[in-house]
Amino acid sequence: MAWTDERIEQLRKLWEQGMTASQIAEELGGVSRNAVIGKAHRLNLQSRPSPVKAAEQAAEAAAPAPEPTPAPPAPPPPVVAAPVERPAPVAPPVAAPIERPAPVERAAEPSSVPTGAPAPITPPTTTPQPMIRSIGPGGFQRQTPGEQQSPIPPAPPRRLVPAKPSADMADKTSLLELNDRICKWPLGHPGEADFHFCGNPVNPGFPYCLDHCSVAYQAQLPRRDRRPPPPLPFGGPRVR
DNA sequence: CCCTGATTCGC
DNA sequence: GCGAATCAGG
Secondary structure, eight states: OOOOOHHHHHHHHHHHOOHHHHHHHHHOOOOOOOHHHHHHEEEEEOOOOHHHHHHHHHHHHHHTTOOOOOOOOOOOOSSOOOOOOOOOOSSSSOOOOOOOOSOOOSSOOOOOOOOTTOOOOOSSSSOOOOOOOOOOOTTOBBBOGGGOSSSOOOOOOOOOOOOOOOOGTTTSOGGGOOOTTTTOESSSSSTTTOOOOOOSSSSTTTOOOHHHHHHTTOSOOOOOTOSSSSTTTTTOSSSO
């Protein structure tokens, strides 16, 4: 089977779409996944989460690291149990409200604490900041050339607190309230104060409500009959 | 084992 | 240029 322009075009598209080489091979027909990979490389289609290369790059970025980029975030020393950072919509039961520390130099702070206040709890130096980045078609994270530092986003130090019954959680669906009639779509993140589940009535036969089903089940179809979705602008594949 | 992509190398 | 064989990680 020869690589016609048409087939090459299709390969390009599917590859960039994130299809695996074997899927593409199956889709094209008449070629092995090796053929697909080989061709893809010859076409200079690259970047894909390869298990091998990923490890190599990780090791490379970790070991020498002659990176001019200041990557100071020294491991947050003692795990100072930071109070739950989430600014509760309701006034927290006790404790002085700890606002997000203004970007002031913390070193030259003589810490003039109002009398009677508890010792100042230094917030963790690394503010958990969910970095927004684009995800490539293969599901890998894009990174800019100078950004290869810290390939593994260090888990922000986070103290897990037992879910405490509070006013603002009263109407939220907790883990313990899950059953097969209510939507199990998680909202927020486990460990966070207001983590809960959707809790709406499920779309019968599914673990989620209708809305979340539409989010959860838009993924790929079983492989074989996966022809229709991509609106092929150029006539589409030949009917065999 | 299965899967993945990368690489090699004879054709 | 092609792709089977091989490698190596998940």
